[in-house]
Amino acid sequence: MQDNRIAATMRVKQRTFAAAITLSLGLATTAHADDEARWRSEAQAVTITRDDWGIAHVHGKTDADAVFGMAYAQAEDDFNRVETNYLNSLGRLAEAEGESAIWSDLRQKLFIDPAELQRQYAKSPAWLQALMNAWADGLNDYLAKHPQVHPRVIQHFEPWMALSFSEGSIGGDIERVSIKELQAFYGHDGEAVAIVETPSSWAEPSGSNGIAIAPKLTTNGHALLLINPHTSFYFRSELQMSSDAGLDAYGAVTWGQFFIYQGFNPHIGWMHTSTTADAVDEFAETIVHKDNKLFYRYGSELRPVSTRRITVPYRKTDGSIAERTFTAYFTHHGPIVREKDGKWIAIALMNKPLEALEQSWLRTKATDYAGYMKVAELQANSSNNTIFADDKGEIAYLHPQFIPKRNDRFDYTKPVDGSDPATDWKGLHALNELPHLLNPANGWIMNTNDWPYSAAGPYSPKRENYPRYMDTVGENPRGVHATMLLTGKQGFTMESLISTAFDSYLPEFARQLPILVHDYDALPASDPLKQKLAGQIAMLRNWDYRWGIASMPTTLAVFWGDILWDKMDKADNAEGLSMYDRMAEKAGAKARLEALVEASDRLQKDFGSWGTPWGEVNRFQRLTSDIVQPFNDSKPSIPVPFTSSRWGSLASFGAHRWPGTKRYYGTSGNSFVAVVEFGDKVHARAITAGGESGHTDSPHFKDEAERYTTGNLRQVYFWPEELKGHVEQVYHPGM
Numbered sequence: 001m002q003d004n005r006i007a008a009t010m011r012v013k014q015r016t017f018a019a020a021i022t023l024s025l026g027l028a029t030t031a032h033a034d035d036e037a038r039w040r041s042e043a044q045a046v047t048i049t050r051d052d053w054g055i056a057h058v059h060g061k062t063d064a065d066a067v068f069g070m071a072y073a074q075a076e077d078d079f080n081r082v083e084t085n086y087l088n089s090l091g092r093l094a095e096a097e098g099e100s101a102i103w104s105d106l107r108q109k110l111f112i113d114p115a116e117l118q119r120q121y122a123k124s125p126a127w128l129q130a131l132m133n134a135w136a137d138g139l140n141d142y143l144a145k146h147p148q149v150h151p152r153v154i155q156h157f158e159p160w161m162a163l164s165f166s167e168g169s170i171g172g173d174i175e176r177v178s179i180k181e182l183q184a185f186y187g188h189d190g191e192a193v194a195i196v197e198t199p200s201s202w203a204e205p206s207g208s209n210g211i212a213i214a215p216k217l218t219t220n221g222h223a224l225l226l227i228n229p230h231t232s233f234y235f236r237s238e239l240q241m242s243s244d245a246g247l248d249a250y251g252a253v254t255w256g257q258f259f260i261y262q263g264f265n266p267h268i269g270w271m272h273t274s275t276t277a278d279a280v281d282e283f284a285e286t287i288v289h290k291d292n293k294l295f296y297r298y299g300s301e302l303r304p305v306s307t308r309r310i311t312v313p314y315r316k317t318d319g320s321i322a323e324r325t326f327t328a329y330f331t332h333h334g335p336i337v338r339e340k341d342g343k344w345i346a347i348a349l350m351n352k353p354l355e356a357l358e359q360s361w362l363r364t365k366a367t368d369y370a371g372y373m374k375v376a377e378l379q380a381n382s383s384n385n386t387i388f389a390d391d392k393g394e395i396a397y398l399h400p401q402f403i404p405k406r407n408d409r410f411d412y413t414k415p416v417d418g419s420d421p422a423t424d425w426k427g428l429h430a431l432n433e434l435p436h437l438l439n440p441a442n443g444w445i446m447n448t449n450d451w452p453y454s455a456a457g458p459y460s461p462k463r464e465n466y467p468r469y470m471d472t473v474g475e476n477p478r479g480v481h482a483t484m485l486l487t488g489k490q491g492f493t494m495e496s497l498i499s500t501a502f503d504s505y506l507p508e509f510a511r512q513l514p515i516l517v518h519d520y521d522a523l524p525a526s527d528p529l530k531q532k533l534a535g536q537i538a539m540l541r542n543w544d545y546r547w548g549i550a551s552m553p554t555t556l557a558v559f560w561g562d563i564l565w566d567k568m569d570k571a572d573n574a575e576g577l578s579m580y581d582r583m584a585e586k587a588g589a590k591a592r593l594e595a596l597v598e599a600s601d602r603l604q605k606d607f608g609s610w611g612t613p614w615g616e617v618n619r620f621q622r623l624t625s626d627i628v629q630p631f632n633d634s635k636p637s638i639p640v641p642f643t644s645s646r647w648g649s650l651a652s653f654g655a656h657r658w659p660g661t662k663r664y665y666g667t668s669g670n671s672f673v674a675v676v677e678f679g680d681k682v683h684a685r686a687i688t689a690g691g692e693s694g695h696t697d698s699p700h701f702k703d704e705a706e707r708y709t710t711g712n713l714r715q716v717y718f719w720p721e722e723l724k725g726h727v728e729q730v731y732h733p734g735m
Contacts, residue, residue, distance in 0.1 A: 039144070043068070044735075045065040046066070046069035048729075048730070050727070050729040051726045052726045053691075053700060054699070055717075058240065061243065061245075075146075078255060081627065081694060083152060084152075085257075090112065095314060095315055096152035097315070102314050102324055106326060107174060111335070121160035125358075128357065128361070131258060132160065135162050166356035166360060167384075177347060199656075201562035201565050204645070204646070208262075208274060209501065209650050211482065211486070211497065213497065217443040217492050218677075224492055224677055225264070225388075225675070227251065227252075227262050227264075227269065227674040228650070229272070230652045232671070234627075234690060234694065236253055236261065237252070237692065238251070238253070250265070250684070250716065259360045264678075267390055268388065269676045270388055273387065273448065273449050275399070276450060276474075277399060278470075278472050280347065282337075283334075283423065287305070287343075287344050296418065299421045307327050307328065310326050311325045330346070343418075346418060348404075355378045355380035356380040359376070363376075377401075378401070379428055381401045382400050385398065385452070390678055391679070396439070397437035397447065397456070401431060403434060404427070405425065405427050407423065408467040408468055434470070435452040435453070435461035435466055440456035441459050442456055443490075448476060450475050451471035451473065457487055477508040477648030478649070481507045482500075482650060486500070494675050497675050501650055502650070507647075508580060512584055516540070517540065519592050533600070535611075540557060549614060549641045551613065552613055555614045556596075556610060558643055564583055564595040565579060565583065567595060568582045614641065614643075618640045618641075618663075619655070620665070620708065621635065624696060631658045633661050638709050639709065640653050645669065652670050653666045673711075674713070674716070684715075685713035685714060687707050687708050687713045690702045
């Protein structure tokens with residue numbers, strides 16, 4: 001072990017020196033004999049075992065070896081998604097996709113500076129440098145051994161690049177910045193690029209479900225954990241990585257990252273749900289022009305606005321590379337991202353790539369709650385709540401650890417006055433100042449991207465004990481649904497927790513539809529709608545509010561709800577009500593009934609009847625390896641019984657019509673589902689949307705699709721004895 005540590009340290013020093021030379025020259029390295037010899041040595045220390053679902057079980061002598069192998073395995077499965085994630089995180093997407101991506105690249109470059117990431121890499125601890133080096137080596141070795149694979153932009157991966165993408169959540173904090181408004185502010189020096197607005201009914205609520213069950217509520221006396229991220233499909237791979245140094249983690253890995261983002265090890269499990277806490281704030285800056293310079297007011301002083309020149313290369317239609325250069329503006333609050341009411345708006349958010357990468361890795365090696373909390377002290381998680389369970393029977397809820405202290409008299413859901421020092425962040429809240437749960441008396445904890453104040457029923461944190469900015473949304477229909485299913489229940493097993501995760505009740509329709517039925521009943525007998533909508537209302541009046549493939553009321557309700565949602569999204573919301581309250585309280589009978597007419601007419605036109613089974617409309621289809629999938633009604637697809645999470649379905653399928661289609665095809669929602677039992681030995685069942693491979697010619701391109709649509713989770717082969725008899729291939733990377 002001592003020899004291994006010395007060798008690893010020497011490799012770090014050698015690569016750091018080589019990287020410094022490369023960076024000083026500003027050149028991308030190519031594979032030389034010494035690189036190939038190092039990769040060959042690393043590959044020999046790694047074994048990849050592919051099971052009969054194509055899932056990689058990667059084992060290395062050291063943690064770095066395991067990282068090398070998992071990076072290689074991810075590249076084998078879908079190199080395009082690996083590279084694309086780094087084109088996004090490094091602000092280089094326009095080099096592949098052209099001028100339309102300039103603004104997303106500029107947004108990224110406001111926060112991500114390669115020179116700064118290189119400095120962070122240089123000062124990172126040796127163990128983390130070893131992991132970053134191995135990650136880059138694994139990807140570069142893959143490219144060297146697969147010359148038929150042509151990267152769109154990144155021909156060679158540098159270790160420091162891993163720091164650009166150090167948190168695994170979908171849609172990180174940076175994506176809070178509106179591209180449209182960023183373009184409006186910085187785009188005056190060039191031709192505007194059209195941005196297509198997405199209809200609101202097509203926008204699936206982002207987020208996830210996490211549930212932890214204490215041993216006292218389970219049949220076997222073991223803690224249970226539901227891991228159910230709702231992301232765009234194929235956003236993460238599923239794999240296991242282990243080493244002789246004690247690493248052994250399984251779960252969902254965001255393409256291109258080298259840590260298990262949502263998963264478990266032999267002792268603990270962790271599920272991240274996108275938070276509704278406020279950790280990103282806007283400051284309205286008062287700009288003053290003086291002596292041909294820019295200043296901003298801060299208290300009684302004028303401070304200079306700092307600037308940085310940012311160059312964004314982009315691919316022209318003829319394939320050549322051109323550049324746009326921008327002067328970006330900054331105050332001490334952060335970069336200027338838009339203008340509103342004559343003020344420049346600066347945005348403040350977490351930018352701790354080194355600590356975030358450390359935290360993301362180290363928590364996968366924690367063995368109990370105390371160890372997990374020790375890692376949380378890095379305070380580099382801003383975007384996720386965490387549901388935790390372990391083999392000691394402990395369950396917990398963690399709020400994001402990066403929560404700035406603020407003066408609660410200000411409303412930080414809107415831009416605050418940047419000239420008032422009282423609005424500034426005052427450091428971070430200590431962990432013991434955050435909403436938190438450990439082993440509540442009710443025996444369960446859940447989060448569905450809603451507030452923490454219903455996470456454990458009556459044993460939840462109390463809202464009045466915390467600042468307003470600890471939550472910005474409140475309850476949501478999935479939270480109502482989960483609370484209903486968990487309250488007063490016991491005798492949980494893995495199977496019953498899976499059934500809970502796929503319960504078909506839609507609580508938001510149970511709220512909204514009786515109002516619609518009352519609207520109809522109140523119509524005078526002479527109203528033409530009385531006859532036109534008689535059948536539809538009769539169907540909805542007698543519905544049990546449960547989705548299903550054969551359910552006609554589900555189809556009619558979803559079409560009605562989506563249409564009314566769009567109408568209310570365009571209406572004035574001076575009261576600041578939730579969309580659900582607006583539909584129920586502000587829409588009015590006329591709008592609700594007209595939405596039902598429109599829904600009926602659309603179904604009649606597209607499917608021949610307003611009474612159409614949900615499975616005829618709602619479909620899963622995977623035709624190509626493209627990141628943006630095409631859809632075609634004439635091609636094979638599979639019916640999906642569950643709906644958008646918008647209506648309170650825990651199992652989420654975000655689907656809508658696409659250009660040229662009448663059917664709804666899903667692109668987000670349930671992307672990975674796992675249920676884990678922490679007994680003497682951990683056991684799990686799981687399912688991934690479609691399949692593990694991104695290659696259309698692979699048997700694992702969509703071999704999980706049928707199971708996915710029915711919630712039929714397969715066994716996870718975590719232990720060697722579970723893997724026995726289910727092995728397709730065993731190999732060293734590239735050998």
